Amino acid sequence: MTFDMLEKQETPHYNFIKGHALTVIKAPFSDGQSKKGVEKGPDYLLKQGLVHDLENLGWTTEIVNPLAEVTGSVQNVTTYKNIHNIDSVACSTELIYKTVRDTTKDGRFALTLGGDHSIAIGTILGALKTYPDLGLLWIDAHADINTLDTTESGNIHGCPVAFAMGLNEVVPAPFSWLNSLRKLKKNRIAYIGLRDIDEGEKQVLKENNITSVFTMYHIDRYGMNNVIEMALKALNKDGDSPILCSYDVDSVDPLYVPATGTPVRGGLTLREGLFLAERLAETGNLVGLDIVECNPDLATNDIHVVDTISAGCAVARCALGETLF
Template sequence: MKSNISIIGVPMDLGQSRRGVDMGPSAMRYAGAVERLEALGYKLHDHGDISITRPDKYETGQAYKLKNLLQVVEANEILAMIIDQAVEKGNFPLVFGGDHSIAIGSLAGIAKHYDQLGVIWYDAHGDLNTEETSPSGNIHGMPLAVSLGLGHEKLTSIAGYTPKVKSENIVIIGARSLDPGEKELIRRKGIQVFTMHEVDRLGMAIVIERAISYLKPRTDGVHLSVDLDGLDPSEAPGVGTPVIGGMTYRESHLAMEMLAETGMITSAEFVEVNPILDEKNKTATLAVGLMGSLFGEKLK
């Protein structure tokens, strides 16, 4: 991986309905993310946290079906610009969330630098809803659809182009909670998904090997998006939308270690850490441990 890392915090909780995930970047820094990566020999450029505009309480839900649409768009435009500049400098963008709506800006800033950007979506959810299919109107359930060019124009046009990624360049790992509209879109677009059924039946090592074999010949860079709710709530309790039956701590470290060995990952984000719902910062500490494995930390 590149030796220079640009860290960008996005204290966003407007893409969903539960407060607290805006403290995720601070929780991961408090858990020693910067020190962990510096100890591995990386040079860090910490851009701090993006300033998030809070919606006026009277306008929330008034103008659009999508919750806090204008504020989510504003934050993601800023994130896309910062990431674009980081990639231009040759740095590895590492984003601390924040809810998963921030992936819209991450991919918007990254994808313009690749002809065939791949995406590994490590998540309990598909995040493939649109305004029409979403049961909630929460934008954190839409970033992958938006990046495919599907959804509200204000979201799909962030950074001035669409789509950001192609459906054949996406791999979802750990899915176990998909809405009907997402299942239909996965079938229609032929998106590669390894649900928890495949993880249980095949084992994480084979799932990651197949994901690598699938993406390596068709992509020139891979963005890794890690939603901490991909892990089982017993391992990662501090998330807003926990789904029982998720990936284990050890499976997740193995996944990160195997991805690190390939050198394929060119950008990453860790999202949905909610310290208010956590136990003694357990989930943020876990996220930092996964970062260590992704960036080459070894036991021997």
């Protein structure tokens, strides 16, 4: 290859965002799973200097915390099978839904910092309310598409995609806020990075004919670059639809991101994880990004905390316009 064949990395322009404005939506929430500490994610990411870095990339920012009033105050009284914390997850995801809806309606970029992945029930439905043709890119070691009837753990952080697609046969009363909302269609989702899919989830994916499921096998087989292009094509043939990226840091190998609740070996390299975010920025179609499942309490030493939090910040910076050159 000669130098003149090198493609220049394009400086991102965000087609759907007016005035380079973004809202950092703190979602310090952990009731979608059983390990305490993941609610500290937003503050750790912000303490690392994320807002300063994003402002240096040209963004005007504001920080909001829709959960400030309710954290710890919701009593979990509703029961359905083995599902944990129905009331608090329903209450928090509704607040996140409203904030993401209003943020995107304003033409601002919604950067939501989790928290566990259950918060994506709110981010997906909120972005979908503003953008009916939204495509969802789910970056994760897991498919998170268990229904309330297939989940073995009963943890709702393994169920957000099923909620957003309206796949639950029974919707417990606290979640009635989402009944009237537009749901995500099966051809508007693509997965990248999967390597630990429950048997029940395999069934759900097959029954619903969800085909854009790019596992680690596909990344090894075709390379990350091709996988991203295939996923983008699948979501969006003409390349002009808005995209929400829900980025679980456990998609990246625990070698680089050790402090997370459900690590699975054999994941993305850190560079693959960042390249993916850089490429998404380049499409110009990103309207929102979730960074979830950073849990500093699960680190066995300080370096694990630094590695995990700096990886989360780097994904956000790359998706929001940072380029290497």
